[in-house]
Amino acid sequence: MKLHHIHVENLLGARQIDLPITQPITLLAGMNGAGKSSIRDAISLALTAELCRVSKKGEAAALLSEGASAARVFVQTSDRDYEVVISKAGKITDGAAGIEPHPALPFVLDAARFARLTDTERRTMLFGLLGIETSHKAIAERMTRKGLDTKKTEAVLPVLRAGFAAGEKHAKDEASQARGAWKAVTGEAYGDKKADGWAPETREVAGDAVTLAENAEAKAGELTKHIAGLQQELGAAKAAQQHALQHAQRVERLLEQAGMIDRIKARLATAEENAAACRAQLARAGGEDPKAPASYLFRGLAGALNEAIYVIEEEGLRTRCEGLINRASAHLAEYRKLHGDPNAEPAGPARTEEIRRGLATAESGAANALRDLAAAEAAAAELVELEKSPLELPKTADIESRLADAQRRLADWQADARKYREAAGAAERRAKQISDATRHHQDVQQWSAIADALSPNGIQAEMIAEALDPLNRLLSEHAALAQWQPVRIGADMGITAGGRDYRLCSESEKWRADALLTVAIAVLSGLRFAVLDRMDVLDVTGREDALYWLSEIAEAGDIDTVIVLATLKSAPPAAALPAHIASHWIERGTLIQTNELAREAA
Template sequence: MKLSRLSIKNFLGVREADKPLTHPVTLFAGKNGAGKSSLQEAVRMALTGETVRVGLKKECGQLVTEGAEVGFVEVEIDHKIRAALRLPAGKTTLTENYVLPRALPHVLDAQHFTRLGCNERRTFLFSLMGLNAGRAEVQRRLLEKGCDAQKVEVLMPLFRSGFDAAHEWAKDKARDEKAVWRTLTGEAYGDNKAATWQAKKPEFERTASADLPHRLSALDAELAETHQHLGGLQADHKRYADSAQRLAEWREKGSRHTYIADTLARDQAELKEWETKVATLKALNFAKNALPCPNCDTLLALKDGGLHAVPFAEGVEENLGRLPEYEAAVYRLKQAVANEARALADAEAAMKAMAELELALGEKPDETVIHAVREQLEKLKNDRSTLAEKRAAYQEAERQVTQADERTAKALSAHESVRAWSAIADALAPKGIPGEMLAEALTPLNERLEDSAAITEWTQVVVTKDMHVQAGGRSYALLSESEKWRADAMLAEAISYLSKIKLVVLDRFDVLDLKGREELLTWLDSLAQGGEIDTALIFGTLKALPQSFSQNIATHWLEKGVIVEFKEAA
């Protein structure tokens, strides 16, 4: 980036400066208050838009030189592009749609890099070296480190928020998995312990329980058979008892057979007598109205449509009056005979059935056999209960073993997740992939710094992996003012070189002693000769301009804000 002309008017201490830049290195010198720093800040503000010495754009009117109302700065780039600043508005413009390099603030202000925080330095160097810290690149590096592919895929969306967010999320996931492990085990997590942890299992011999189902099946079969046998015996016993009861009933009925037969015969004979009496009375009943024959005095009565002689019988009327009584007696006797006939039939049937049952009844079942079978059944039940309890105990032990194995597997899975997430977190930590990528960015930077130290014979400057700046092994904060200036100058040049801007602006070079100034100019001359720098602007307080220079270096004297011809002091 070659600056070809500077035109500045009424900017802080610069009243008017309009100079073409014809040499790669241009030195602006003058006494204190001559406007050197104002000139440097004017260039920086025009090119970057960063306000200097004021905090807000609306305060830019304060940058106008005292006594003036307006000011401007124009910086010409490559003889065709102009970056301009107008005061008091503080507005900057750039012609030709030119895009200024992102690293430009670091070469216009040599202390810019060391003022950044470590994270900001890291971000800038990534950008400077064109390192891609995007999702695809980080994913590739994680997989190359052997990180779990599935977990890496889950993590990828977090990179929208940057390395730190993804790193913290992976650490949180590892902590979550440790909590899962603690919940499963009830113990404090330890990496070595977790790798070999196993849940406690009850001790039992699987072979001893292997035949229990078969033995239970055999017992169930024997129980069923014994139940059936006892049921048969009890059914036989009940049938015998029922038959014996019926036999007793039938014997009782059969034992009355003779009595019933005698009673029936007696009642049948008596019935016959009474039936005869009733028939006799009914035969005389028509004679109640008999009249004597007028011819022979024979009693005649009408019967069946004809007259019949009625034998004279004394007391017929009195006997006819008892006919209802006789008929009632006949009725009662008929009922008794019918009942006795049925009872006799029942007795005869009972005697017949009794004879048949006595033949079929057989021997009385043995109670001792039933008792023995009952005892055997109870023993089988007790044996089965004992065996079932034993099997239940084995099943519970097997369940506990299965649960223990599952807990062991889950705990191991949680431990493996802890290790997987921890590996990802470690890879995303500052010393992991970011550190590796940073090393890729730092290597060319530190190599350039090493080259600069060799040329200038200044103390070597190093940017460490944790983004601290050191010179000669000492922290930047511990360096002297001149040591810090040398470090800033070499850092600015290294950034200029790596970004291919080839521009560096160095103010207050008068902090160096004469030897240091000579080393600086020799270094810049060497860079210009090698085509490694297009423009170097140097500002410093001097009593006089140096007399002997390379053809690559131009010098200008500033006095009261104006570039003038240098005159020797009186």
């Protein structure tokens, strides 16, 4: 970007500046407060729309010179004309509005700007300056060129949104998981050398493993059937054993029940005697049995019969009625035996009730004895039948012993079958184990390679080197031309001058470093334009070195336009300046023409 003309009206300290650019290097000198920095701010406003000294557009009116009604900046370049007008009300009219300025412009307009960036911002700026692509696609292409696994590369790219460190960690985690998978397959701790070509030990058996396995399986099958038969036999024996036990218990109960017959009969006789006695007592007492409603009638008939016999005998009619009297006497005697004298007076109600309760008890006892006797006699009859076919208690110990032996032999044959089957399939499993181990080992290697590629010493280092190598090479060349200490940008984006950290340098050392960086950025960006303010921090020799350096790079065609601003006591005469440098004096915001300076000097 070659500048041809600069015109500034009423912007800050620059009240009336009309400057044709006639040489590649233009030195603007003046006393403090003359308006030099205002010219730099005016150029920046025109080319980048930066307001410089205010942060908001609403404050733009503050940039007008005191008493001015408007400010105007016009910059003519080889590319186009730039014009900005600020009204007294602060309205900004920008002829280049909508045009995106070159991203390197802020750094060639403000020499110290690059040094103020953070390490990350410097890296980003340099990548953009040199056109180094940092997109995921570009990183993927770099990883592909390194021969890294395509699928794994695609898997890690989304993680890179969080930065290279996140991608590196993800790859390391995947490598760690692959190591764990390798250990699970092999049963050994992972090692790079061990895993390379790893194979398990081979296992051999005497004879054909398949035949041996089939024989063992056949034996196991036979024993399985035999064991099923023994289990059925044992189940039947235990069932018979249970039945015999129940039979013995039944016989024992029947023996006990049948042995009670005589005792029950005695109890029955006693109960019947007691009942008969109670009936006799009740008859003698004249009590009527409420359960026998005809007892009263029988008593009356007995009394009448007794009286009739007495009358017959008194009347001498016995001979004529002998048979009738004998039958009546027999019945009457039976009645007296059972019920007492029919002509006796009945006993009292209390005694009668007592005799009745005793009769009820006796009759109940007799009924119970009859029931028990029937049950005992039935038990005796059942016992006779059971004793005709006695049951023996079967034994299960022998069956259980044979079953346990068969089960032990089955377990042995099954173990042999497994062993021979494992031996028969060992080759196939061994091949699969080797394949799995190899695959996991390759995963470890590939993920580790991706982690290395995403580490600070991998792709990042390559990209940084691509950004830094041309910049450092140009910085070294220009430092040699200016006879200054070399300036260098390290991989960590730190700036050094003569090997010292930029932050520890003096003001003059920092100015030299900033100047070298600014010119290098101007050359690499293709702008070929720079503004260097405050050259007065250098001593006389330092200024001469700076001007001669700028003259040489202009002579070489590396730079088109450089504006140098310096606080000096007077403008250096043209004869004292190197070639390609024009000198101008600024006083109270106004450019003093060269011929006027010449007249004043005369």
